[in-house]
Amino acid sequence: MSGSRRAGRQAGPPSVDPTPARSLTGTPGSEARESGAPKTGAVPLPPMSPITAALSVVPLKRRGARGQNSTSQSAADSADGAAPKSLRARRRRRRRGTVKVTERVLVFVGPMAAGKTSLGKRVARELGVPFVDSDAVFVRAHGPITDFFATHGEPEFRRLEAEVIAAELAAGSGKVLALGGGAVLTASTRELLAHHPVVLLMTTQEAVLRTANLSRRPLLRDDPNAWGRILQERKPLYDEVADVTYRTDRATKEQLARRVASWARSFRGKR
Numbered sequence: 001m002s003g004s005r006r007a008g009r010q011a012g013p014p015s016v017d018p019t020p021a022r023s024l025t026g027t028p029g030s031e032a033r034e035s036g037a038p039k040t041g042a043v044p045l046p047p048m049s050p051i052t053a054a055l056s057v058v059p060l061k062r063r064g065a066r067g068q069n070s071t072s073q074s075a076a077d078s079a080d081g082a083a084p085k086s087l088r089a090r091r092r093r094r095r096r097g098t099v100k101v102t103e104r105v106l107v108f109v110g111p112m113a114a115g116k117t118s119l120g121k122r123v124a125r126e127l128g129v130p131f132v133d134s135d136a137v138f139v140r141a142h143g144p145i146t147d148f149f150a151t152h153g154e155p156e157f158r159r160l161e162a163e164v165i166a167a168e169l170a171a172g173s174g175k176v177l178a179l180g181g182g183a184v185l186t187a188s189t190r191e192l193l194a195h196h197p198v199v200l201l202m203t204t205q206e207a208v209l210r211t212a213n214l215s216r217r218p219l220l221r222d223d224p225n226a227w228g229r230i231l232q233e234r235k236p237l238y239d240e241v242a243d244v245t246y247r248t249d250r251a252t253k254e255q256l257a258r259r260v261a262s263w264a265r266s267f268r269g270k271r
Ligand SMILES: Nc1ncnc2c1ncn2[C@@H]1O[C@H](COP(=O)(O)OP(=O)(O)OP(=O)(O)O)[C@@H](O)[C@H]1O
Pocket: 001, 005, 006, 009, 110, 111, 112, 113, 114, 115, 116, 117, 118, 119, 135, 178, 180, 181, 211, 212, 213, 247, 248, 249, 250, 251, 252, 253, 256
């Protein structure tokens, strides 16, 4: 995001505060929030208190990140006996507290126009891995999404979208994968995400209406409150799959890319 874009996103209080009220472990001034809360659990959208606002840029949660108890992994290690060299190297890294990022698919989820594509690309560059956008893969295979919706309906779109995502997750690790905004609606996709580090990007309706290209988002242009309504419905699903949450309306893309990449490097695995 450019400085001016960022200033646009930052001006004024959020009209929708998507940030769940969770325990905060970050410090004021950092860019996201973090929580040790479990992945499941619907969270309402409370108004943001001044303190919450000050801390709203510290990761929300970090399942599997540095500091997590790794007892089960250690037990598995000692029970295994001799292991291939690559496996031993991976275990050494785990013992040191990190998993090589190229051993994972780093997944971005979040509502429409939260920044999944633009930030995902930057994080991929930081990490030196390829970037894939599930919407783009879908379009290459099935044509423009709006046309597809009109012709075949949303259920068929969701079915094929889930296929695209499953194939990308299965095709190999060492990449960043941005999902379509509604991908979390599909239960099988949520189940697959339980095996990958998942970054949830959050912003506010106000920021989206200010900065997103509304000509490419007719739904928002015609019904500006649609974003907040859709988020209310999907927020529990985003929270269910996310390991960490960053707000994109409170820091530049450059800052966020570095911080998300750093988080990804320190990710220790979920299982
Ligand atoms: N901090 C930020 N991080 C990422 N994008 C930002 C940020 N601030 C502003 N933006 C802008 O938000 C807009 C939406 O970004 P992007 O298209 O990446 O969102 P998206 O989540 O991929 O949207 P969609 O759900 O439509 O695929 C872009 O114009 C982007 O430049």
